[in-house]
Amino acid sequence: xxxxxxxxxxxxxxxxxxxxxxxxxxxxxxxxxxxxxxxxxxxxxxxxxxxxxxxxxxxxxxxxxxxxxxxxxxxxxxxxxxxxxxxxxxxxxxxxxxxxxxxxxxxxxxx
Amino acid sequence: xxxxxxxxxxxxxxxxxxxxxxxxxxxxxxxxxxxxxxxxxxxxxxxxxxxxxxxxxxxxxxxxxxxxxxxxxxxxxxxxxxxxxxxxxxxxxxxxxxxxxxxxxxxxxxxxxxxx
Numbered sequence: 001x002x003x004x005x006x007x008x009x010x011x012x013x014x015x016x017x018x019x020x021x022x023x024x025x026x027x028x029x030x031x032x033x034x035x036x037x038x039x040x041x042x043x044x045x046x047x048x049x050x051x052x053x054x055x056x057x058x059x060x061x062x063x064x065x066x067x068x069x070x071x072x073x074x075x076x077x078x079x080x081x082x083x084x085x086x087x088x089x090x091x092x093x094x095x096x097x098x099x100x101x102x103x104x105x106x107x108x109x110x111x
Numbered sequence: 112x113x114x115x116x117x118x119x120x121x122x123x124x125x126x127x128x129x130x131x132x133x134x135x136x137x138x139x140x141x142x143x144x145x146x147x148x149x150x151x152x153x154x155x156x157x158x159x160x161x162x163x164x165x166x167x168x169x170x171x172x173x174x175x176x177x178x179x180x181x182x183x184x185x186x187x188x189x190x191x192x193x194x195x196x197x198x199x200x201x202x203x204x205x206x207x208x209x210x211x212x213x214x215x216x217x218x219x220x221x222x223x224x225x226x227x
Binding site for chain 1: 145156157171215221
């Protein structure tokens with residue numbers, strides 16, 4: 001089983017739609033969770049950290065369910081510029097500060 | 112935000128040659144840097160953790176003699192792909208953990224390596 005699993009998509013949605021991505025992680029001892037965005041042939045960029053209480057940043061809302069080992073990302077009012085691959089990332093549980101990346105979910109927002 | 116640079120941004124080399132990729136943290140000190148590899152349509156795979164002043168820690172399946180890592184200062188780590196083969200062609204990305212931060216890593220723009 002992969003340490004971080006995501007639906008690869010693609011999710012093809014019209015502009016203005018609301019779309020949700022899910023992610024599960026296997027190690028219950030994980031402490032830090034993130035969503036990164038990666039554009040084609042570019043490096044990943046931090047979109048937001050995910051906190052236990054859930055957090056929102058503009059049109060983006062992230063939630064964490066520790067009991068189910070499940071992380072979600074909700075994007076409201078999708079823009080064309082949101083088209084990218086969204087990576088679910090979990091920290092390694094040793095003291096090495098390693099990050100474990102999911103394989104990513106591809107989002108395509110159409111006009 | 113913190114800036115991490117990589118050089119070169121792309122390189123094409125012949126099979127059997129060695130290629131050195133530099134990763135620099137431009138405006139902060141990084142005791143730990145990470146090297147990732149990403150093949151097309153796949154996610155980032157951690158290759159090794161580079162620690163300033165000590166030996167790198169390699170992930171399982173990554174040959175330390177083929178992928179030489181040097182982290183001689185708090186702002187520079189290098190990855191040398193020795194005796195490169197076409198299957199080493201990939202997107203190599205480094206990240207740096209800022210001293211004093213928790214889990215935030217800042218990524219370089221990546222180096223695209225093509226081995227002919």
